[in-house]
Amino acid sequence: MDGARDEWGELMAAAQGGHGGAYRRLLGELRQWLTRYYARRLPPALVDDAVQDALIAIHEKRHTYDPARPFRPWLAAVARHKWIDRLRSMSRERTDALPADIAIGDHEGAVVSASVLRHLMATLKPAQAEAIRLVKLEGYSIEDASAATGQSGSLVKVNIHRGLKRLAAIVRGRGDDE
């Protein structure tokens, strides 16, 4: 992994000098790395958008990478920053209820069991975790989530907002093991 890291650093240094071939190769490899990174941290539907956000951020901020230092911590910091952004945006986005006739088989288990998200959700209060799971991950409306949990509609919204804010704070406060 150290070899890969150094190689990425060299590729980025070449890209900073305007070497398009090195940059194409670097972004191609980073795209795969980012896909794995976000697949462990976000619901599947959000992974591709997060990867593209991160690639654009890497492109726009490539001058902030110092070739004298390791590349991997810089990459992880950018990826984590975009992950936190994504968690924050989940609390701002309006969630529309999915019609019953487009329902698909439940893949929650496959996603959640392998996901860091589940680990993070476990740190929330049960009411917050439940509200986020139902509305943000499973696409229920606020009203349906309210009926399912016994919380009022306002309380569901408050729990989602506070839960996502807490998730972002936890992510910011902990080291990145990627």
Place this chain on the structure above:
Amino acid sequence: MTSERLVEMLSARLTPVRVRRLSHDALLLAAIGAVELLLLLLLVGARPDLATAITRPFFWWKLAAMGVPTAIALTATLRSFDPTRSPRPGLRGAAIAVAVALALGWLLDATHRSGTTIAGRMQWHEGMRCMAWMAMLALPMIAALGALMRRSAPTDPAGTARAAGTAGAAWGAFVFAFACPHDDPLYVAIWYLAGCSLVAVAARWLLAPVARW
């Protein structure tokens, strides 16, 4: 658009970039600070009793009380422009420096107590004027930090904005200390602290959107 297509697009429009160096940013800020201090001394003038003031501990205490937090907050701000660095330890350091400065000011005040009443020492009218000057003198540094922040990649936008606001506010007070004839620790503790706090809070809210990317 697929991410493969995005990679192709980004690679195709690649242009060379100049790598950001902390030392370059620091030199730029030092130059701006030096010009500002020079302009203040040329256009407004140093305090008339400067020759006497530098022989007394109050003047040096005041300079250190503004200068040390400025240096710590500026360093924290510049370091946090790197996505791998957090401004939080520097912010804690600046807060500790302010607390130590206040404690030393209290000690100085206790050992050189004058007979003047507290109301007389406060000098409200002068205090408000000092605050306005400090806010005005903080603007160039805050603007410069904002411009540098825009080009950087802080991963804790709120913390970086707070550090930049603190640095700009403390710098404005540091520069003003050369023109302000008031060295009374109570006066400095009240008016300088209030002025710096107001500017730092305002700058934090103004700069936070600039720090996002």
